[in-house]
Amino acid sequence: MGITSDRVVGSAYGRGQPEPDNELTRVGPGTPMGELLRRAWQPVGLTPEPGSPPRAIRILGEDLVLYCDGAGRPGLVEPRCAHRGTTLYYGKVEDDGIRCCYHGWKFATADGRCIDAPMEPEATMANIRRTVVQPWYPCLDYHGLTFAWMGPPELRPPFPTWDVLEAPSENPDRPDAILADATGYGLGGGTVLGCNWLQVFENVMDPYHVFVLHSTFSVQQFSDAMAVLPTVEWANTDTGVLTYQDRTLDDGSTYRRITECFLPNARIVPNVGAGTPGEGYRSGGALGFVVPIDDTSTTMYSLLRCQTDDDGVAVFPPRATWNGRSWDELTEAEHQAMPGDHEAQVGQGPIAIHATEHLGHTDRGVQMVRRRLRQLLRALDAGEPLGGLASGLATVSSVAGNELHPPGRLPDPPGAF
Numbered sequence: 001m002g003i004t005s006d007r008v009v010g011s012a013y014g015r016g017q018p019e020p021d022n023e024l025t026r027v028g029p030g031t032p033m034g035e036l037l038r039r040a041w042q043p044v045g046l047t048p049e050p051g052s053p054p055r056a057i058r059i060l061g062e063d064l065v066l067y068c069d070g071a072g073r074p075g076l077v078e079p080r081c082a083h084r085g086t087t088l089y090y091g092k093v094e095d096d097g098i099r100c101c102y103h104g105w106k107f108a109t110a111d112g113r114c115i116d117a118p119m120e121p122e123a124t125m126a127n128i129r130r131t132v133v134q135p136w137y138p139c140l141d142y143h144g145l146t147f148a149w150m151g152p153p154e155l156r157p158p159f160p161t162w163d164v165l166e167a168p169s170e171n172p173d174r175p176d177a178i179l180a181d182a183t184g185y186g187l188g189g190g191t192v193l194g195c196n197w198l199q200v201f202e203n204v205m206d207p208y209h210v211f212v213l214h215s216t217f218s219v220q221q222f223s224d225a226m227a228v229l230p231t232v233e234w235a236n237t238d239t240g241v242l243t244y245q246d247r248t249l250d251d252g253s254t255y256r257r258i259t260e261c262f263l264p265n266a267r268i269v270p271n272v273g274a275g276t277p278g279e280g281y282r283s284g285g286a287l288g289f290v291v292p293i294d295d296t297s298t299t300m301y302s303l304l305r306c307q308t309d310d311d312g313v314a315v316f317p318p319r320a321t322w323n324g325r326s327w328d329e330l331t332e333a334e335h336q337a338m339p340g341d342h343e344a345q346v347g348q349g350p351i352a353i354h355a356t357e358h359l360g361h362t363d364r365g366v367q368m369v370r371r372r373l374r375q376l377l378r379a380l381d382a383g384e385p386l387g388g389l390a391s392g393l394a395t396v397s398s399v400a401g402n403e404l405h406p407p408g409r410l411p412d413p414p415g416a417f
């Protein structure tokens, strides 16, 4: 018998299912958040090898074709050929554009214009050159990732660089390397999470879950230093929200970890191997973009600032482990017994239903992210200047990192309170 009281409060019977927060979660063309995400340069994949076969991608609910022409310029186009609509996925990449397989029309990387239609007589070709454009998005390569501008063409800002990637190396004799990653580094397992982007993104402003999910619930998934219960604070910044977590280590020193998010969808998370030999405590090196594939699937593209070994080869930063094994080596029973970020976030459902949540003090960072996003949506709707990565800033500054401070006075915390 499992019933201990005749009084039943909050029975599951007839509970219904409220709608998701559509304003914050829907990303397709024409949706509020979809439009906000299109007001920042978005990474769409590793930049392909010049001249390699076209790649089918899906981002923000749009199917597109990514390629890199023979001159090394990335191109991103609507798949349906402007002639009669077969997909350019079967096209051929040439020095200055992409050529369709069906009738050979070629579209320029530089501006999408049709620059060749081999079966057409010159009389019609002149008109085709003047009028036919394959729908395309401007894009560029930055450290091995292709970034696209999917917003209104007339509002395209300069591409911002990131100080975390451009700052000189601490040791000039052994300069850091930057690795472009499309394996889902930082997602906690797998390259794609079958859930909405927001529950992935807001997770980085939820540092308390590190102590439960990653440290004490099952096995310790990060370093020893990361497993210490921290004191936690959050702060708004010009570009987003940050959290800092102070952990007092056995020798009385303080390990301060600062994690930062940049609205609408980028984050810098210092690596989770803090304090381990060879890793120590370093400024945040993992710039990740939480990229919606569509409303219910999400990936992450990262630029990882890495140390290099004696041969100058980049050392891939530590990932979470489960009893020394990686996420994809676990059986289903082990995933259930030792859940990580993947399980917890996909476990919130395809689109987390905010209306059924009960938020506490420890969710303050999540609330700040949602509030700031909503402020941006209001500004977008009103035609006002946007903040965060949608503000057109030239360089993005960051304070994220793992820091070790000897016993004594801590530096002032970062951010504006």
Ligand code: FES
Pocket (backbone or CB within 6 Å): 081, 082, 083, 084, 085, 086, 100, 101, 102, 103, 104, 105
């Ligand atoms: S459908 Fe592409 S060239 Fe005809």
Ligand SMILES: [Fe+2]
Pocket (backbone or CB within 6 Å): 188, 203, 209, 210, 214, 341
């Ligand atoms: Fe996590």
